[in-house]
Amino acid sequence: MPLKRYGADCALLVVDVQNSFCPGGELAVPGGDEIVPLINHLSLLFENVILTQDWHPRGHVSFASSHAGKQPFQSLELPYGAQTLWPDHCVAGSRGADFHPELETERARLVVRKGIHAQVDSYSAFVEADRTTLTGLAGYLNALGIKKVWLAGLATDFCVAWSAIDARAAGFETFVVEDACRAIDIDGSLVEAWAKMRQAGVKRVRSDEV
Ligand code: VGL
Ligand code: ZN
Numbered sequence: 001m002p003l004k005r006y007g008a009d010c011a012l013l014v015v016d017v018q019n020s021f022c023p024g025g026e027l028a029v030p031g032g033d034e035i036v037p038l039i040n041h042l043s044l045l046f047e048n049v050i051l052t053q054d055w056h057p058r059g060h061v062s063f064a065s066s067h068a069g070k071q072p073f074q075s076l077e078l079p080y081g082a083q084t085l086w087p088d089h090c091v092a093g094s095r096g097a098d099f100h101p102e103l104e105t106e107r108a109r110l111v112v113r114k115g116i117h118a119q120v121d122s123y124s125a126f127v128e129a130d131r132t133t134l135t136g137l138a139g140y141l142n143a144l145g146i147k148k149v150w151l152a153g154l155a156t157d158f159c160v161a162w163s164a165i166d167a168r169a170a171g172f173e174t175f176v177v178e179d180a181c182r183a184i185d186i187d188g189s190l191v192e193a194w195a196k197m198r199q200a201g202v203k204r205v206r207s208d209e210v
Pocket of ligand 2: 054055056062089090115
């Protein structure tokens with residue numbers, strides 16, 4: 001194996017680089033596909049590469065279409081708190097849920113699927129939106145002795161931010177590679193997400209510092 005700059009105690013977590021979030025997808029993030037070459041390059045530096053996949057059952061609670069009279073990007077109060085409603089996206093097994101066709105996936109040792117429960121969303125790769133149900137990712141990282149996590153992917157202000165904040169909460173040193181992410185940016189969500197990440201102790205880095 002070629003020498004990896006980031007060894008056994010480090011992981012690159014590639015968040016939701018899926019067709020639904022790329023141009024032409026149901027919940028396209030502006031420039032979502034632009035980060036693919038950079039992420040492919042970064043993944044060469046890491047011994048541990050982990051991918052996440054937003055993976056919702058049909059009729060998922062986060063879909064506006066599941067709620068009469070609701071439109072995408074409106075909000076709804078659910079038992080676990082406020083939920084932004086989205087266009088149907090990343091339906092399990094659909095083309096939208098597949099990884100971007102140019103994303104290098106063969107180096108990944110684990111794919112974490114999230115948002116798999118019909119009544120609970122999960123922006124975070126660690127803890128679902130009820131803030132209780134675990135995906136198991138922290139246990140997996142701890143079992144391997146991983147201490148530091150770098151994040152890249154989609155979208156900066158939702159799944160990347162929530163995953164980074166939860167990585168910190170689980171005790172990992174956490175870095176977000178800002179130019180290897182793209183944002184949805186609704187109602188100031190991107191500025192708010194960076195403020196929350198900073199407050200949580202997440203380090204914001206650029207790919208040329210990785
Ligand atoms: C995401 C909205 C809904 C994301 C997932 O990957 O950031 N955003 N589901
Ligand atoms: Zn989703």
